[in-house]
Amino acid sequence: GAVVSQHPSRVICKSGTSVKIECRSLDFQATTMFWYRQFPKQSLMLMATSNEGSKATYEQGVEKDKFLINHASLTLSTLTVTSAHPEDSSFYICSAREANTEAFFGQGTRLTVV
Amino acid sequence: LAKTTQPISMDSYEGQEVNITCSHNNIATNDYITWYQQFPSQGPRFIIQGYKTKVTNEVASLFIPADRKSSTLSLPRVSLSDTAVYYCLVGVTFSGGYNKLIFGAGTRLAVHP
Numbered sequence: 735g736a737v738v739s740q741h742p743s744r745v746i747c748k749s750g751t752s753v754k755i756e757c758r759s760l761d762f763q764a765t766t767m768f769w770y771r772q773f774p775k776q777s778l779m780l781m782a783t784s785n786e787g788s789k790a791t792y793e794q795g796v797e798k799d800k801f802l803i804n805h806a807s808l809t810l811s812t813l814t815v816t817s818a819h820p821e822d823s824s825f826y827i828c829s830a831r832e833a834n835t836e837a838f839f840g841q842g843t844r845l846t847v848v
Numbered sequence: 849l850a851k852t853t854q855p856i857s858m859d860s861y862e863g864q865e866v867n868i869t870c871s872h873n874n875i876a877t878n879d880y881i882t883w884y885q886q887f888p889s890q891g892p893r894f895i896i897q898g899y900k901t902k903v904t905n906e907v908a909s910l911f912i913p914a915d916r917k918s919s920t921l922s923l924p925r926v927s928l929s930d931t932a933v934y935y936c937l938v939g940v941t942f943s944g945g946y947n948k949l950i951f952g953a954g955t956r957l958a959v960h961p
């Protein structure tokens with residue numbers, strides 16, 4: 735299947751700093767990308783959906799000024815967690831799809847804010 | 849988007865067939881049914897997708913009755929490596945696009961020796 739690469743796979747940052755997570759579609763053009771957050775033993779929670787060249791659509795309760803999403807090209811989307819706090823520690827997963835295919839997921843990024 | 853209901857957990861033994869049923873009473877005419885598998889600390893992996901009747905691939909089968917209000921993922925002869933969380937999603941489509949991919953609680957399958 736198609737490959738979606740996320741980087742970094744894990745990151746530790748200090749409280750108050752910002753962290754950027756990259757999501758790349760390696761062998762297809764991702765017209766739509768999704769960002770999820772997953773806490774231990776819980777399901778994936780959709781944070782936002784982005785289409786290339788457009789502003790992301792955020793789910794209710796997700797602060798768009800805190801979780802900045804950029805989908806500048808058909809192969810790259812980034813999620814920046816701004817002014818991170820310990821409660822932002824979680825597993826962040828991106829997903830990408832092109833037209834007429836199923837969605838493929840990245841391997842996830844484990845964020846720990848200390 | 850149609851809401852899905854799955855058993856929270858299931859247990860099985862190596863070599864057995866496992867059937868996980870998902871209820872989606874409010875499925876829409878254009879909705880497809882998709883199943884994903886997730887191992888700890890990894891992103892979900894696509895297993896199978898179907899619209900009606902039966903779909904089979906190299907890893908699983910998907911049975912969908914005529915009313916499409918439920919679906920059953922069948923894993924033949926499971927092994928320890930099939931221990932994972934399995935998610936049933938409704939509303940994704942191959943064509944025409946979709947705007948959201950919403951995950952339910954999933955079913956935590958434990959395969960024992």
